[in-house]
Amino acid sequence: MNNQEKLLIINDQIQEIINKAKTLENNYDDLISKVHPSYRESALNLTHYLAFRSFDIDELQDRLKNMGLPDLANTEGHVMRSLLAVKTIINHLSGNPVIEKQKDVISIKKSEKLLRKNSKQLFGYKSRKRQTRIMVTLPSSAAEDYNLVKRLIHLGMNSARINCAHDGPEIWAKMITNIDRANNALQKNCKVMMDLGGPKLRTGSLKPGPKVIHINPQRDKLGKITKPAKIWIAPPDIPPPDDSADAIIPVSELLIEKIKRGNIIRFTDSRNKKCKIIIEKKQAKGKWGVCNDSAYITTGTELILTKVKETGEEKNYVGELLPIEQFITLHTGDKLILHSDQRPGEPAQYDENGKLLQHAHVSCTLTGIFKYIKKGEPVFFDDGKIEGIIGKADEDALLINIIYARNTGSKLKADKGINLPDSDLNVSGLTEKDKKDLEFVAVNADTVNFSFVNDENDVQQLMDELSKYETSLGIILKIETKKGFKNLPRILLKAMQSFPIGVMIARGDLAIETGWKNFASIQEEILRICEAAHIPDVWATQVLDNLAKKGVPTRSEITDAAMSQRAECVMLNKGIYIEKAVKLLDKILRRMQRFQKKKETILPKLDDAEKLQISHDTFDIH
Numbered sequence: 001m002n003n004q005e006k007l008l009i010i011n012d013q014i015q016e017i018i019n020k021a022k023t024l025e026n027n028y029d030d031l032i033s034k035v036h037p038s039y040r041e042s043a044l045n046l047t048h049y050l051a052f053r054s055f056d057i058d059e060l061q062d063r064l065k066n067m068g069l070p071d072l073a074n075t076e077g078h079v080m081r082s083l084l085a086v087k088t089i090i091n092h093l094s095g096n097p098v099i100e101k102q103k104d105v106i107s108i109k110k111s112e113k114l115l116r117k118n119s120k121q122l123f124g125y126k127s128r129k130r131q132t133r134i135m136v137t138l139p140s141s142a143a144e145d146y147n148l149v150k151r152l153i154h155l156g157m158n159s160a161r162i163n164c165a166h167d168g169p170e171i172w173a174k175m176i177t178n179i180d181r182a183n184n185a186l187q188k189n190c191k192v193m194m195d196l197g198g199p200k201l202r203t204g205s206l207k208p209g210p211k212v213i214h215i216n217p218q219r220d221k222l223g224k225i226t227k228p229a230k231i232w233i234a235p236p237d238i239p240p241p242d243d244s245a246d247a248i249i250p251v252s253e254l255l256i257e258k259i260k261r262g263n264i265i266r267f268t269d270s271r272n273k274k275c276k277i278i279i280e281k282k283q284a285k286g287k288w289g290v291c292n293d294s295a296y297i298t299t300g301t302e303l304i305l306t307k308v309k310e311t312g313e314e315k316n317y318v319g320e321l322l323p324i325e326q327f328i329t330l331h332t333g334d335k336l337i338l339h340s341d342q343r344p345g346e347p348a349q350y351d352e353n354g355k356l357l358q359h360a361h362v363s364c365t366l367t368g369i370f371k372y373i374k375k376g377e378p379v380f381f382d383d384g385k386i387e388g389i390i391g392k393a394d395e396d397a398l399l400i401n402i403i404y405a406r407n408t409g410s411k412l413k414a415d416k417g418i419n420l421p422d423s424d425l426n427v428s429g430l431t432e433k434d435k436k437d438l439e440f441v442a443v444n445a446d447t448v449n450f451s452f453v454n455d456e457n458d459v460q461q462l463m464d465e466l467s468k469y470e471t472s473l474g475i476i477l478k479i480e481t482k483k484g485f486k487n488l489p490r491i492l493l494k495a496m497q498s499f500p501i502g503v504m505i506a507r508g509d510l511a512i513e514t515g516w517k518n519f520a521s522i523q524e525e526i527l528r529i530c531e532a533a534h535i536p537d538v539w540a541t542q543v544l545d546n547l548a549k550k551g552v553p554t555r556s557e558i559t560d561a562a563m564s565q566r567a568e569c570v571m572l573n574k575g576i577y578i579e580k581a582v583k584l585l586d587k588i589l590r591r592m593q594r595f596q597k598k599k600e601t602i603l604p605k606l607d608d609a610e611k612l613q614i615s616h617d618t619f620d621i622h
Contacts, residue, residue: 003067003093004094006063006066006067007067007090007093007094008094009063010060010063010064010067010069010086010090011087011090011094013055013060013063014060014083014086014087014090015087016055017051017052017055017057017083018080018083018084018087020051020054020055021047021048021051021052021079021080021083023051024047024048024050024051025044025047025048028047028493031043031490031493031494032044032047032493034497035493035496035497036496036497036498036499038117038118038499038500039496039499039533039534041104041106041110041114042106042114042496042533042534042535043493043496043533044104044106045077045078045079045080045106045111045532045533045534046489046492046493046529046532046533048079048080048532049075049076049079049528049529049532050489050532051079052072052075052079052083057072060072061073064086069086069089069090070082070085070086070089072086074598074599074600076528076531076532076599077106077108077111077112077114077115077531077532077534078105078106078107078108078110078111079532080102080105080106081105081106081107081108084100084101084102084105085100087100088100111534114534115531115534115536115568118500118502118534118535118536119133119502119536119568119569121474121499121500122191122447122474122476122500122501122502122536123135123158123159123191123502123536123568123569124158124159124189124190124191124446125158125189126158127156127158127586129590130156130586130589130590130593131565131589131593132564132565132567132568132569132570132589132593133158133159133568133569133570134156134157134158134159134569134570134572134582134585134586134589135157135158135159135160135161135193135538135540135569135570135571135572136152136157136159136160136161136571136572136574136578136582137161137163137571137572137573137574138160138161138162138175138574139242139243139574139578140166140167140171140239141241141242142160142175142178143167143171143172143174143175143178144174144284145178145241146178146181146182148579149175149178149179149181149182150178150181150182150185150186151579152578152579152582153179153182153183153186153188153190154186155579155582155583155586156582156583156585156586157190157582158190158191158569159190159191159192159193159447159569160175160179160190160191160192160193161193161194161195161449161571162175162176162192162193162194162195162445163194163195163197164194164195164196164197164433164434164437164441165195165197165200169440172194172440172444173440173444176192176444176445179192191446191447192444192445192446192447193445193446193447193448193449193476194437194440194441194444194445194447194448194449195449195451195478196430196434196437196438196441196448196449196450196451197431197433197434197437197451198429198430198431198434198450198451198452198478199366199427199428199429199431199451199452200365200366200417200451201364201365201366201369201417201418201419201420201425201427202364202365202415202416202417202418203345203362203363203364203365203381203412203413203414203415203416203418204342204344204345204362204363204364204365204414205342205344205345205363205414206326206327206328206344206345206346206362206413206414207326207344207345207346208323208326208344209323209325209326210298210323211298211299211320211321211323212270212296212297212298212321213247213248213249213296213297213298213321214247214294214295214296215229215231215246215247215275215291215293215294215295215296215297216229216246216294217229217246217291217292217293217294225292228290228291228292229246229247229290229291229292230244230245230246230247230288230289230290231245231246231247231248231249231277231288231289231290231291232245232247232248232249232286232287232288233248233249233251233256233259233265233277233279233286233287233288233289234248234250234251234256234285234286234287235250235251235252235253235256235285235286235319236250236319236320238284238285238286240286241283241284241286242576243549243575243576244576247291247297249297249318250318250319250320250321251303251316251317251318251319252316252319254316255303255305255316256285256286256287258305259279259287259305260279261279261280261281261282262278262279263278263279263305263306264276264277264278264279264305264306265277265279265289265303265304265305265306266303266304266306267295267297267301267302267303267304267318268301268302269293269295269296269297269301270296270297270298270301271296273293273295275291275293275295276291276293277289277290277291278290278291297318297321298318298321299318299319299320299321300317300318301317301318302315302316302317303315303316303317303318325413325414326346326413326414327347327411327412327413328345328346328347328348328360328362328411328412328413329347329409329410329411329412330360330386330402330405330409330410330411330412331402331405331409331410332402332403332404332405333401333402334348334359334360334402334405335359335360335391335399335400335401335402336359336360336361336362336388336399336400336402336412337359337360337361337362337397337398337399337400338361338362338363338364338379338397338398338400338418339361339362339363339396339397339398340363340364340367340370340395340396340397341363341367341396342363342367343363344363345360345361345362345363345414346360346361347360348360359399362412362414364418366425366427369420369423369425369427370393370394370395370396370397370398371395372423372424372425372426373390373393373398373420373423373425374390374393374423375390375391375392375393376389376390377389377390377393377420377422377423378390378420378421378422379398379400379418379419379420380418380419380420380421380512381412381416381417381418381419382410382412382413382416382417383417383508383512384419384511384512384516385405385406385410386402386404386405386410386412387402387403387404387405388400388401388402388403388404389401389403417509419509419512419513421481421482421512421513421514421515422482424483427452427454428457428458428461429450429451429452429453429454429458429461429462430450430458430461430462430465435465438465438466438469439469441473442466442469442471442473443469443471445473446473446474447473447474447475447476447502448462448466448473448474448475448476449476449478449504450462450475450476450477450478451478451480451506452478452480452481452484453477453478453479453484453491454481454483454484454487455483455484455487455490455491456487456490456491456493456494458491459477459491459494459495460494462475463497463498466498474500474501474502475495475498475500475501475502476501476502476503476504476538477491477492477495477501477502477503477504478503478504478506478540479491479503479504479505479506479510479526480506480508480509480510480513481509481510481513482513482514485510485514485522485525485526488503488526488529489529492529492530492533492535496533496535501535502535502536502537502538502568502569503526503530503535503536503537503538504537504538504540504571505523505526505527505537505538505539505540505541505567506540506541507519507523507539507540507541507542508541508542510522510523527566527567527598527599528599531598531599536567536568536569537567537568537569538567538568538569538570538571539563539564539566539567539569539570539571540570540571541571541573542560542573543557543560543561543564543570543571543572543573543585544557544560544561544572544581544584544585545557545573545575547575547577547580547581547584548572548573548574548575548576548577548578548580548581549575549576549577550575550577551576551577551580553584558588561584561585561588561589562588562592564589565588565589565592565593565596566596566598566599570585570589572585
């Protein structure tokens with residue numbers, strides 16, 4: 001086959017794609033005609049991209065590469081222009097110098113401009129020298145700690161995320177006040193993003209355990225103390241300012257006023273062991289102490305404060321403790337009953353001879369789903385840590401056969417996620433609580449993050465609810481189910497009736513729902529579909545999570561953070577080292593934008609390459 005024949009085959013294949021794109025334009029004109037004017041060209045390009053991807057184009061790309069022609073990679077944002085450009089080249093190579101043209105075709109430059117504009121409308125201004133925005137989930141302490149909010153914005157937080165599943169309007173309002181105050185002080189424009197909780201499917205409560213605190217300092221293998229336990233001592237209504245407390249002891253306000261730095265609190269624990277806590281510092285309305293003793297403290301334990309100048313000694317008592325958090329330990333081969341009534345769950349019960357009397361059982365938060373679940377369907381608990389198969393299903397209970405757990409047993413606690421990826425649950429993305437929360441969100445936030453979007457009807461429900469308010473609220477659609485991924489194009493075309501919109505790749509639930517082996521490619525497809533629609537996306541779930549919570553990143557986290565630069569925004573979750581995480585992510589994103597632009601690889605100059613050496617010193621970020 002000569003080159004002219006090869007060119008003719010390529011030309012015919014490209015023309016077939018163009019014809020299909022025009023057909024889809026006509027087929028979905030009713031959806032395209034309803035989108036916001038800002039999205040008109042983007043909606044057309046999305047249909048062109050879907051037409052392009054409806055073909056198996058591997059062979060076409062190989063033919064293009066073998067002829068030295070553009071291989072149509074990275075064409076998501078400007079599909080028709082790229083197809084016409086290749087046809088134009090073929091025309092010239094075939095001796096027919098015709099330039100292929102068509103109205104309403106987006107150029108590469110226009111495509112990039114649209115995505116930048118849409119990102120700016122949704123997320124606000126980007127940081128200096130960084131294209132990708134950073135969204136940070138605020139802890140509850142951000143309501144009282146203005147300096148924390150100010151530091152986060154200074155370090156590079158572009159959007160502050162407030163999760164409506166926690167706290168309430170009073171706390172949210174204080175957070176927003178601190179954001180506005182910090183914006184004014186720093187002359188920044190950090191946006192307020194508020195997450196609607198959505199229909200969370202979680203485990204219900206468990207029977208309470210004993211009311212006891214276990215103080216347990218870290219020890220090495222020889223039993224020597226390597227790190228004392230950190231104790232927060234405060235009145236019952238004063239929580240610790242961060243997550244670093246190993247134990248919390250509630251005491252009276254009178255005792256707190258008398259405790260000074262360097263004082264010692266002595267007590268005898270429930271095993272009659274004499275122990276002590278050394279007070280290190282005051283913070284807010286409580287005190288921090290350290291303890292080198294392993295101890296069990298119960299409600300009413302006598303506390304003796306020494307080194308008090310006035311009396312030399314002061315006695316007080318531990319206040320009412322919360323019951324210790326219980327859990328169910330599950331092994332492969334066990335059975336678990338998931339029931340619809342809300343009685344507290346408990347572990348399996350055995351008689352004195354070890355004979356099983358009752359299977360472990362727990363309730364769930366969405367009782368109306370049982371009628372949609374069938375025998376043989378898979379179920380996952382706690383982000384996939386425990387896997388089961390439905391052995392028996394009725395409208396009152398599910399009997400679940402556990403097919404995967406840790407060898408030593410996996411702990412299932414209250415309020416842990418449940419995923420039923422193959423069950424058609426028919427659950428709406430907007431709950432009654434969400435509708436109530438929208439009263440606050442519509443007035444006070446810049447953007448609403450909409451959870452568990454499964455189809456265009458969910459989007460319509462949100463838009464109908466928002467129509468009750470005078471608001472120009474941005475919308476971010478959280479894609480976290482198999483159904484949501486499948487319906488993404490229709491979801492986008494419906495949401496594009498509003499402006500601005502974005503997509504959050506909720507990678508935790510989505511990975512479980514779609515299967516670990518499928519998730520990498522599914523994540524990739526969401527990025528591509530969003531780029532075709534010029535819709536900005538958020539790379540979310542566990543980005544630098546180990547760093548934010550423990551202060552040290554894992555190697556895989558660094559790679560993940562580097563890959564996140566392909567999105568328009570990256571979300572960090574809360575943690576005691578969140579400032580450190582924001583600082584590192586800012587550096588990674590600024591550095592990586594020298595090497596990639598969306599999916600497109602950039603090849604910056606390698607210093608000393610002609611000397612057979614490689615150096616990246618030029619790209620250091622300070």
